[in-house]
Amino acid sequence: MNYLVGLLSVVFFILAITVISKSLKLNKNLSGENESDSALDSHNNTNAVGFLLFWLFGTIAGVWSFLHSQPDFLPEAASAHGVKTDSMFWISMAVVTFAFFITNSLLFFFAFQYRNNKNRKATFYPVNHKLEIIWTIIPAIVMAILVFTGWRTWRDITSQAPSNAVVIELTGHQFGWYVRYAGNDDSQLGNINYKLIDETNSLGLDFTDKNTFDDFTASELHLPKGVPVLLKIRAQDVLHSVYLPFHRVKMDAVPGMPTKFWFTPTISTDEMRAKLGKSDFNFKLNCTEICGRGHFGMAITVFVDEPEDYKKWVSEQKPFLTMNPAYLSKVPENLKAKASKYIPAEPIATDSTASEAVSVK
Amino acid sequence: MSTAVSTTEEVIAHGHDHGHDHEHEHHELGFIRKYIFSEDHKTIAKQYLISGILWAFIGGALSIIFRLQLGFPDMSLEWLRPVLGEWIDESGKLDKEFYLALVTMHGTIMVFFVLTAGLSGTFSNFLIPLQIGARDMASGFINMLSYWFFFLSSVIMFSSLFIETGPASGGWVIYPPLSALPQAMPGSGLGMTLWLTSMALFIVSQLMGGINYICTIINLRTRGMTFTKMPLTIWSFFFTAVLGLLSFPVLLSAALLLIFDRSFGTSFYLSEIYIQGQALPNMGGSPILYQHLFWFLGHPEVYIVLLPALGMTSEVIATNARKPIFGYRAMIGSMMGITVLAFIVWAHHMFVTGMNPFLGSVFMFLTLIIAVPSAVKGFNYITTLWKGNIVFTPAMLFSIGLVSLFISGGVTGIILGNSALDINLHDTYFVVAHFHLVMGAASFFGLMAGVYHWFPKMFGRMMNKTAGYIHFWFTFVGVYSVFFPMHYTGIAGFPRRYYSFTALGNDSQAAFTDLNAFISFAAIITFTAQAIFFINFFYSIFKGKRATQNPWKSNTLEWTTPIVPGHGNWEGEIPAVYRWPYDYSKPGSEADFIPQTIPHSATPESNLPEENDEIAKEKEIESLLAAQNESYNR
Known part of the structure; x- marks a missing residue:
């Protein structure tokens, strides 16, 4: 990258020197007459050459910098849909880069080629309907193809989640994420109510709903590999946005309006570590909607486990009620029996740490 | 309405004067009526221009400060303490909230105060009467009010930079609930109140201006100036005014509802919020509603910013290529298409905000349609250069630069407009690169082209050409150096509005440390190079070489006026157009x-x-x- 800095500084420098030296020369030769009255001056060719140089150095810098940055782009998508959108992205990118290169090249070449020449007159060429139609229709067709493939992919991504999907709830708050799983006994997330939020029950779990009893919270996001995952996304205070860069997942978290996104992780953390040759690699969940001071640090770690490891991990987690037996008092009488199942004989000396997501450091 | 009538009479009275005593250049107005509370469209245009230039320097300076943080995250900014005071924290770093305030104010200032008021305000005012052959705007008085509302709005926005809790900091889109709840961030307190007040006044100013532009273009064209003989500049100002007139009121509604939510306990945008240990009573509101309202203006705003630049570029390119603009009617048609489509693509900013995905599909189709007229414009510009006899005035250089930037930034719009691809790219630097090229830099180049081209008409003097060339090359190379590499960080998944990228994990920010430093370095050079323009501009106003009648050998009407036109523009009859x-x-x-x-x-x-x-x-x-x-x- 230092080379690029150097290269472009040189370009700047050369251009500046050229222009300045030309202008000095002009000053020496300046007879003080007609020349300066006309819009045309001796720099005209310099500027024309400038466009050609810009094209040349721009192309070199563009290609070089792309190749240089490419290894640092997001690696292969770690989700089923992400592989599709990635390939679509690079195909679209090829199409637009082609258009970008051709049109910019024509622009700069024409600028150079048709620089002013006193002995020539511009061609009076005001209209050509055939040309206009051609370059209306060609982009329209290309666009139609891109849109259509994009639409089909979008439709698949946003379709109803498969019924076997693992449901996980993510709740954004300033500045962290709460993760809640449906528990080991039912696959239903219990209700939550923001008015029930207190220091321990930071999600506002509603213990009048029996589905809540086995729900557990976590400070990290664990996902099973190869199984569809449905993220139910909430926000408590302001907008946040769930961003799983490696899974090509993004969906805003909106207070008062739960959102969702389902996808299938295809590469486990271990596989990704092996692939990248980085033993400390971890997937991340970041926030991409401006939410205040700690926005940039609002991240938790994501583990994609082999299905059996995932099962094991889930089975080891303790329901919120088990960790915080005091909440039994919030359970209505008729459900007390059901809830008591989750209350340990010995009260566990713990507090809310498990429910606190990692927040900004 | 009565004021409108009475001022029309005033304008008429001026016209009358000119019609009858030709020797009298203009009846003498006092300093205040002539230069401050002036009703002359040319003076108002210059007021807009100079305000816009000052705003551009403020907006640019803000971006340099946050680029220092992004490019050189370990740098001590202690030396900025004399200017920023408490906004530099004890460790000598930029305060994290102030970083967001900088980003927010940079966006607000550049989009509204520079590229809307400074660009459209300047050139619509200046060129409409001169190019269609009118003595002044339909209502000089409303036109004057338009500027002074803008001025008031500017003063309020500017003052918000200096308050203790800081200016608005929730991003230039000020999405609630962040912007609605002062407890969410300090910038959402007084700073946001001032932002909303300022923008409300700004909208009033835009509406007054817009209605004037439309009335003037429809009613005051000189004899023979049929719609199909109007320069493309006028067409672009016309469409811009229509866009503004239809979309700004929606922003005003959005802002009003936000004001109600903030101050009067309503729940238009708020629902089920628990913040700072407190559950708020608001129920049933929707933050998505705000986004719909905001982008109903926000998207047309892109074209409000861009169309005048494209219009002026058409004029400058044709004049300096010494060739008719290729496909005049196709140009009008594509601008018309863009104007109509601009209103029905807004939700492409909201693909992943939780909006129904079916709506996403609809807006994806509509969005990619708008690429077609834009492509046609690009091709037409290139064909206009073909077999021309090009004179590279500074204005022409900036116009060619505009076309290049418009294409380079435009093509990535095809990617972002595809909702499936937008999932990963939304709110990353890819978006930042895209819109800075296509609307920020392109429109800025249009503004510069306009200033260099019409400076002789504005001030009767020429700007220094050599300084113009140097300014162009620094800016052109600089802008590409700043924004082109941002695509890379976007593809690498770097989100925008991040104070630092450490939380992305896996040390991924390290790979782009050099690139970010390079971008900041290029931004500083580009910004510094604007000093060349600044000096050239103000020096030339007073000391520039005297302009000739028609320095660019142009066809349009403004070059038939006296070199320094007085109030009423033409001495004697307004010329006819054939x-x-x-x-x-x-x-x-x-x-x-x-x-x-x-x-x-x-x-x-x-x-x-x-x-x-x-x-x-x-x-x-x-x-x-x-x-x-x-x-x-x-």
Whole structure:
């Protein structure tokens, strides 16, 4: 990258020197007459050459910098849909880069080629309907193809989640994420109510709903590999946005309006570590909607486990009620029996740490 | 309405004066009426321009401060403490909230105060009467009010930079609930109140301006200036004004509802919020509603910013390529298409906000349609250069630069408009790169092209050309160096509005440390290079070489006025118009340009066969003189 800095500084420098030296020369030769009255001056060719140089150095810098940055782009998508959108992205990118290169090249070449020449007159060429139609229709067709493939992919991504999907709830708050799983006994997330939020029950779990009893919270996001995952996304205070860069997942978290996104992780953390040759690699969940001071640090770690490891991990987690037996008092009488199942004989000396997501450091 | 009528009479009175005593250049107004509370469209335009330039420097400086943080995250910014005070924290780093305030104010200032008011406000005001052949705007008084509302709005926005809790910090889109809840961030307190007040006044100013532009273009064209003989600049100002007039009121509604939520306990945008240990009573509101309302303006705003730049570029390119603009009617048609489509693509900013995905599909289709007229414009510009005889004035350089940036930034719009691809790219630097090129830099280049091209008409003097060339090359190389590499960080998944990228994990920010430093370095050079312009501009106002009548050998009407036109623009009768504005290098003609005021009967050698029919209409056009004078004398 230092080379690029150097290269472009040189370009700047050369251009500046050229222009300045030309202008000095002009000053020496300046007879003080007609020349300066006309819009045309001796720099005209310099500027024309400038466009050609810009094209040349721009192309070199563009290609070089792309190749240089490419290894640092997001690696292969770690989700089923992400592989599709990635390939679509690079195909679209090829199409637009082609258009970008051709049109910019024509622009700069024409600028150079048709620089002013006193002995020539511009061609009076005001209209050509055939040309206009051609370059209306060609982009329209290309666009139609891109849109259509994009639409089909979008439709698949946003379709109803498969019924076997693992449901996980993510709740954004300033500045962290709460993760809640449906528990080991039912696959239903219990209700939550923001008015029930207190220091321990930071999600506002509603213990009048029996589905809540086995729900557990976590400070990290664990996902099973190869199984569809449905993220139910909430926000408590302001907008946040769930961003799983490696899974090509993004969906805003909106207070008062739960959102969702389902996808299938295809590469486990271990596989990704092996692939990248980085033993400390971890997937991340970041926030991409401006939410205040700690926005940039609002991240938790994501583990994609082999299905059996995932099962094991889930089975080891303790329901919120088990960790915080005091909440039994919030359970209505008729459900007390059901809830008591989750209350340990010995009260566990713990507090809310498990429910606190990692927040900004 | 009564004011409108009375001021129309005032304008008429000026016209009347000119009609009758030609020797009198203009009746002398006091300093205040002439330079401050002026109703002369040219003075108002200059007021807008100078305000816009000052704002651009403020907006640019803010971006340099946050680029320092992004490019050199370990740098001590202690040396900025004399300016920023408490906003530099104990460790000598930029305060994290102030970083967001900088980003927010940079966006607000650049989009609204520089590229809307500074660009459209300047050139719509300056060029509409001069290019259509009118003595002034339809209502000089409303026009003056428009500027002073803008000025008031500017003062309020500027003052918000200095308050203790800081200016608005929730991003220039000020999405609630972040912007609605002062407890969410300090910038959402007084700073946001000032932001909303300022923007409400700004919208009032835009509406006053817009209605004036539309009325003037429809009603005050000189005899012979039919719609199909209008320069593309005027067409672009017309469409811009229509866009503004229809979309700004929606932003005003959005802002009003936000004001209600903030101050009067309503729940338009708020629902089920628990913040700072407190559950708020608001239920049933929707933050998505705000986003719909905001982007209903926000998207047309892109074209409000861009269309005037494209219009002026058409004019500058045709003049300096010494060639008619290619596909004049296709240009109008594509601008018309863009104007209509601009209103029905807004939700492409909201693909992943939780909006129904079916709506996402609809908006994806509509969005990619808008690429077609934009592509047509690009091709037409390139074809205009083809076989031209190009004179590279600074304005022409900036216009060619605009076309390049418009294409380079535009093509990535095809990617972002695809909702499936937007999932990963949304709110990353890819978006930042895209819109800075296509709307930020392109429009800025349009603004510069306009200033260099019409400076002689504004101030009667020329700007230094060599300084203009240097300014262009630094800016052009600089802008590409800043924004092109941002695509890479976007593809690498770097989100925008991040104070630092450490939380992305896996040390991924390390790979782009050099790149970010390079971008900041290029931004500083580019920003510094604007000093060349600043000095050139203000020096040339007073000391520039005297301009000639028609320095660029252009066809349009403004070059038929006196070198420094007085109030009323033309001494004597307003000239009639007989032909379109793009008769450059016409075969058979001795000169390589034929101004709009030359009748076809005077140029039999160069008339195209169908233009000989126009000769018959000349009598008709001339006979309109009485009616035209009548309209000013009524």
